Amino acid sequence: MRTLTDKLPVDSQPEAPPAPAPWYRHPALLPWAWAAGLCLLYATVAVRRHQLLRTTGYDLGIFEQAVRAYAELRAPVVPLRGAGFNLLGDHFHPLLAALAPLYRLWPSPLCLLVAQSALLALAVVPLARWARRALGVRAAHAVAAGYGLSWGIASAAAFDFHEVALAVPLLAFSLEALAHRRWRAAVAWAAPLLFIKEDLGLTLAAVGVYVAVKGPRRLGIATAAVGLLGSLVEIKFLLPAFNLGGGYAHGGNLADGHGSLLSTLAHAPLDALRPDVKALTLVLVFAPSALLALRSPLAMIAVPTLGWRMVSENPFHWGTAYHYSAILMPVVLAGLIDVLAREKSARNVRASLVTVLAVTAVLLPSFPLAQLVQRPTWRTTPHIEAARALLARVPDGATVAASNRLAPQLTSRCEVMIFPTFPVDTRLDLRETGPLPAPTAEWIVYDSVPPEAWPQKSGPWPYPAEQQEAELRAASEKHGYEVVAARDGVTLLRRSPN
Structure with missing residues (x-):
């Protein structure tokens, strides 16, 4: 049986509807694709x-x-x-x-x-x-x-x-x-x-x-x-x-x-x-x-x-x-x-x-x-490997005084404070404030190597590197901390049992 369209000349045949665009090209998805x-x-x-x-x-x-x-x-x-x-x-x-x-x-x-x-x-x-x-x-x-x-x-x-x-x-x-x-x-x-x-x-x-x-x-x-x-x-x-x-x-x-x-x-x-x-x-x-x-x-x-x-x-x-x-x-x-x-x-x-x-x-x-x-972004240095190895030795649930860049490596599993603790008044001349109070944390982990990127200092305020080193020595010599390990500028100390 012939249909009406069969009787029409070829040139007058109705055009087929355009094929729908693939789902991933739908305009409404554009913003979400950018977001992803x-x-x-x-x-x-x-x-x-x-x-x-x-x-x-x-x-x-x-x-x-x-x-x-x-x-x-x-x-x-x-x-x-x-x-x-x-x-x-x-x-x-x-x-x-x-x-x-x-x-x-x-x-x-x-x-x-x-x-x-x-x-x-x-x-x-x-x-x-x-x-x-x-x-x-x-x-x-x-x-x-x-x-x-x-x-x-x-x-x-x-x-x-x-x-x-x-x-x-x-x-x-x-x-x-x-x-x-x-x-x-x-x-x-x-x-x-x-x-x-x-x-x-x-x-x-x-x-x-x-x-x-x-x-x-x-x-x-x-x-x-x-x-x-x-x-x-x-x-x-x-x-x-x-x-x-x-x-x-x-x-x-x-x-x-x-x-x-x-x-x-x-x-x-x-x-x-x-x-x-x-x-x-x-x-x-x-x-x-x-x-x-x-x-x-x-x-x-x-x-x-x-x-x-x-x-x-x-x-x-x-x-x-x-x-x-x-x-x-x-x-x-x-x-x-x-x-x-x-x-x-x-x-x-x-x-x-x-x-x-x-x-x-x-x-x-x-x-x-x-x-x-940038190449350094994809390179794990020996210093980073050393820091990770020492941080892994700190047990879960411990109290830790850590350098600023080491602190967020521990905050999910330990109670962490900054080492050394910064004075409240940052306008003071920190070279004249004298020693800080004795640390109370079970562990201290300190990194003396400057970071490759901001912040170049170990905290949000200027704190002389020599005073940080002095506080670390004081922890070991005066406050009963023992060096557990030291590697590539990272030092791990633990308070000696009384």
């Missing part, structure tokens, strides 16, 4: 750094002790910071407890490093998804690369673990919601920032200001008020309550440097640009967007973090190292998408994205992701 790839990239750098003894007690060991305490249903008391030191008295980050179930399943510093890698990578999902819908697939790839390979994220991924990793994806999802005018969702995503760090209430307030200007005024004003009040309560009441010394532990970073509040405010614009490293950092923050994010009102959400960093008296806050810029990268890339989505010229959009990729490529070798192509 970036997670693997960050985790490779972070885990390898740990294997090379480049992670430190300050800060990976500190956060592991806190999360380990949460996993054991205890207060986050951190021996690395001192006897009875509750970490909630340093920074207010109770949301760290969310990692406790994962740590309970995998009690290792690697758990925190991989979790941080996943959190930082997750932030690419809302950004790439927004870019794909607003600008197309190719633009989504460019935005994902611009975020994922940005120096701010790279610096965070390759420097131990920090609570800000929890904030990065939350803010990214909030920014996507702001772009689509889903005001309540944007506030809901940003609200947990209050429980990640005390200054992030100001970022929540900035989200509220944006909502008040662009959307429902009442919701925006309420959000801004909650953010400001939340940070105030945390700094003035909650942090001092947990701090053994009372007061806000980091208040000194924002000390009045000009004699009066009025004078300080008058000098603030210039202080924010002096010394020159501050101005360079401000430029580099927006560089991943080829500076286009400065044209977006979303850039105002970066103001609180940039503001406190630039007026801080702590030089660590001024530069591009460490984790301080991670929270800014979603804002910068969101600003880029916002600006390009309003650009009418497709040619200008393409040129802007090419510039973004060029800037990313130029900056990439100067920041930590470049470690992946």
